[in-house]
Amino acid sequence: xxxxxxxxxxxxxxxxxxxxxxxxxxxxxxxxxxxxxxxxxxxxxxxxxxxxxxxxxxxxxxxxxxxxxxxxxxxxxxxxxxxxxxxxxxxxxxxxxxxxxxxxxxxxxxxxxxxxxxxxxxxxxxxxxxxxxxxxxxxxxxxxxxxxxxxxxxxxxxxxxxxxxx
Numbered sequence: 001x002x003x004x005x006x007x008x009x010x011x012x013x014x015x016x017x018x019x020x021x022x023x024x025x026x027x028x029x030x031x032x033x034x035x036x037x038x039x040x041x042x043x044x045x046x047x048x049x050x051x052x053x054x055x056x057x058x059x060x061x062x063x064x065x066x067x068x069x070x071x072x073x074x075x076x077x078x079x080x081x082x083x084x085x086x087x088x089x090x091x092x093x094x095x096x097x098x099x100x101x102x103x104x105x106x107x108x109x110x111x112x113x114x115x116x117x118x119x120x121x122x123x124x125x126x127x128x129x130x131x132x133x134x135x136x137x138x139x140x141x142x143x144x145x146x147x148x149x150x151x152x153x154x155x156x157x158x159x160x161x162x163x164x165x166x
């Protein structure tokens with residue numbers, strides 16, 4: 001990272017803009033939507049985590065778990081809660097819209113409506129997986145390995161998933 005800081009400072013001195021490109025490579029995503037999906041699934045949680053880390057560790061100087069210097073512990077815990085709430089929020093919002101958007105499918109064909117809610121929950125699980133990977137990565141950078149209680153995550157997720165599916 002120190003080399004990257006030096007390179008970015010040198011680029012800033014000569015006025016060279018930093019251009020970043022990112023897109024998902026999932027074949028199920030339309031080629032014109034790949035950048036938007038990348039922003040929604042990767043950059044949005046990363047920006048949220050960055051803002052929380054900056055605000056709670058630098059500006060508010062919140063201390064969480066250790067009495068040492070400022071840490072991103074509070075921001076990481078808040079981000080974990082936001083990721084779990086995001087799962088429920090997306091599944092609930094998308095589930096209602098899926099029923100309205102596919103009303104003709106539900107009326108004309110014998111089609112189980114539960115499949116539509118499962119599709120929205122699976123899409124929300126993908127966002128949760130991205131957020132969880134980012135959380136583990138930043139937790140590893142700031143505090144080391146995640147606690148052993150992370151193995152209890154399926155116990156928390158199962159009722160949340162069932163409740164989200166309706």
